[in-house]
Amino acid sequence: MISSNAMLGKGVVIHHPELVNLYGCTIGVGTRIGTFVEIQKNAVVGSDCKISSHSFICEGVTIEDGVFVGHGVMFTNDRHPRAVTPEGTLQTDDDWSVVPSVVRRRASIGSNATILPGVTIGEGALVGAGAVVTRDVPDHAIVAGVPARIVGWTHDKPQPQAEAAGSSGRVS
Numbered sequence: 001m002i003s004s005n006a007m008l009g010k011g012v013v014i015h016h017p018e019l020v021n022l023y024g025c026t027i028g029v030g031t032r033i034g035t036f037v038e039i040q041k042n043a044v045v046g047s048d049c050k051i052s053s054h055s056f057i058c059e060g061v062t063i064e065d066g067v068f069v070g071h072g073v074m075f076t077n078d079r080h081p082r083a084v085t086p087e088g089t090l091q092t093d094d095d096w097s098v099v100p101s102v103v104r105r106r107a108s109i110g111s112n113a114t115i116l117p118g119v120t121i122g123e124g125a126l127v128g129a130g131a132v133v134t135r136d137v138p139d140h141a142i143v144a145g146v147p148a149r150i151v152g153w154t155h156d157k158p159q160p161q162a163e164a165a166g167s168s169g170r171v172s
C-alpha cells in the first residue's frame with residue numbers, strides 16, 4: 001500500500017506497490033524499494049538509494065542519497081519503548097518522543113542490522129550484517145557485531161582514526 005500522503009520522487013522503482021507500506025514519508029528520485037518494506041511518516045529517504053526487502057524505516061529516520069539498506073534492516077526511534085503509560089492506559093503520541101537517526105550519503109547497512117535510536121551512520125560507512133548499532137559510526141568506518149564496533153575502514157577513503165580507535169574499537 002502506498003498512501004496518498006507518501007511523496008515519491010521521479011523514477012522511484014517499486015516493483016510490487018501492493019507489498020510495501022509507505023505513508024507520510026518522502027522518497028527521493030530514482031530510489032528502489034523492495035517488497036515488504038515499511039517506511040513511516042516523517043521518514044526521509046534520499047535519491048538513488050536501494051532499500052532491500054523486509055526493511056523497516058521508522059519515523060525520525062533520515063537517509064541521505066546513494067545509501068544501500070540491506071534486507072531486514074530495522075531502524076528504531078524509542079530507546080525505552082512502552083505500550084502503556086504508568087497508569088496502564090495505552091500510550092499516545094503525547095507520551096513519548098521520536099529520537100531521530102541519520103544515515104549519511106553512500107553508506108551501506110548490511111542485512112538484519114538493527115539501528116538503535118539517535119545514531120548517525122557516517123558517509124560511506126559500512127555496517128556489517130546482523131550488527132546492532134548503538135553509537136555513531138564515523139565516516140567510512142566498517143562496523144560489525146553486537147554492539148557494533150569498528151573492524152576496518154572502507155577502501156574508498158581510509159581514515160587515519162583507524163588506529164586511534166585502538167584496542168576498544170568501539171564506535172564513538
Ligand SMILES: CC(C)(COP(=O)(O)OP(=O)(O)OC[C@H]1O[C@@H](n2cnc3c(N)ncnc32)[C@H](O)[C@@H]1OP(=O)(O)O)[C@@H](O)C(=O)NCCC(=O)NCCS
Pocket residue numbers: 070071109110111112126127128129130131142143144145151152
Ligand atoms: C562486515 C563485513 C563488511 C566484513 O567483510 P570483510 O571485510 O570482507 O571481512 P571478512 O569476511 O574477511 O571477515 C573478517 C572477520 O570479521 C568477521 N565478520 C565478518 N562479517 C561479520 C559480521 N557481519 N558480524 C560479525 N563478524 C563478522 C569474520 O568472521 C572474520 O572474523 P575472523 O577474522 O575472526 O575469522 C561483511 O562481512 C558484511 O557483513 N557485509 C554485509 C553483507 C550484507 O549484509 N549484504 C547485504 C545484501 S546481500
